[in-house]
Amino acid sequence: MGGPDHRSRHHRRSRPTLTTEAELRSLLVDCLVLWEVTGGVIAGADGLLVAGRCVVRGGPAPTRWFVTADGRTRPVPSVVALLAAVRRALGVAPGVRARVGVGAGLG
DSSP: OOOOOOOOOOOOOOOOOOSSSHOOOOOHHHHHHHHTOOOOOEEEEEEEEEEETTEEEEOOOOOOOEEEEETEEEEEEHHHHHHHHHHHHOOOOOOOOOOOOOOOOOO
């Protein structure tokens, strides 16, 4: 047909990993400090063991990670969802939500 075919056979390529395991581990360690949770984050064959109470492991797209706690495994699609799932698994109370907009003053 003369012209080059711009369609790729691999139109469903897997997304590149945006967060490395080392970055995720560092983020989780920082969150434990912020949430005042005793413990650490240990890398193991099954994933990252967080404060000895839950495990975070990578997953295929669109699920970025899986969080396992209390015998249940839940898929999480984003960093925000991951942190919320880990926070719940560790029994940390939710924090104050930020309010943005007119009349959202500090008083």
